[in-house]
Amino acid sequence: MEGVGRPPGDEAGGRCAYQGAPGAFSHEACLDLRPWDEAVAYDSFEAAIAALQSGEAGCALIPVENTSIGRIEPAASLVEAAGLNVVSEVWRPIRLALMGPPGSRLGEVRTAESHPAALGQCTGTLAGLGIQPVEAFDTAGAARAVAEAGDPTRAAVAPVRAAEVYELSILRNDIQDSEDNRTRFVLLSPQAG
CATH class of the missing domain: 3.40.190.10 (Periplasmic binding protein-like II)
Structure with missing residues (x-):
């Protein structure tokens, strides 16, 4: 995934919430998609989404689907239930x-x-x-x-x-069972994209 330009009105110095520790796939995706934001780690999908809902973060990047295993739960269900806007999505190759x-x-x-x-x-x-x-x-x-x-x-x-x-x-390297192993990440925002 390549980084994209900052949308108009999107202030620099924001925070992008993700689930995991530094070095996780979601961390990498945050750095690529939102290079101008601080990527902030949370221990759970619930905590990352809650950070967005509370205003602690300006967006959240959550993995919801994988070509090898299907829906990523509980993340996909939490995204559906959160009532937030999906403003962008990206499929990333996953090499384990x-x-x-x-x-x-x-x-x-x-x-x-x-x-x-x-x-x-x-x-x-x-x-x-x-x-x-x-x-x-x-x-x-x-x-x-x-x-x-x-x-x-x-x-x-x-x-x-x-x-x-x-x-x-x-x-x-490359211990994934499928050569076409990709994950879909959605970028969530409290505002419409």
């Missing part, structure tokens, strides 16, 4: 990486942590590697937890950027 602490090896990994939507996009690959999926609140949050633990039997499924942010080693 398996990452572990520095010095770890693929053969040592027993579990892979990530957001349920990301785990659903690489079920076949993880099963083929004999790795047990473990649900976490977010892709980049899982990478942060794996980095903090330093356990070579634990890995995360996350964007490559998360490995850079949390100083992890990439054990295998």
Whole structure:
């Protein structure tokens, strides 16, 4: 996704809410779509939407659909129920990486942590590697937890950027089961677009 120009009347220095930790796919999408805004992380989709509703953020970027797994829940239902305006949407290619602490090896990994939507996009690959999926609140949050633990039997499924942010080693790139793995993100605003 390429960044777009700031719409008329959209003030610089705004805040774009997203669910996840720095380095998550939603964080990357915020940086690309709204480079003039501060991308602000929230622990849940509910919290990101609430930040927009309260005026704490000027917009929110939420993933609602994926070509491999369909609707991303609970995000899609929350967007429908929020009564906010979808002012833009974008499909982004999603490339998942398996990452572990520095010095770890693929053969040592027993579990892979990530957001349920990301785990659903690489079920076949993880099963083929004999790795047990473990649900976490977010892709980049899982990478942060794996980095903090330093356990070579634990890995995360996350964007490559998360490995850079949390100083992890990439054990295998492109572990998504489908080559055409894309996610649709919607940009929400309290105003009509």
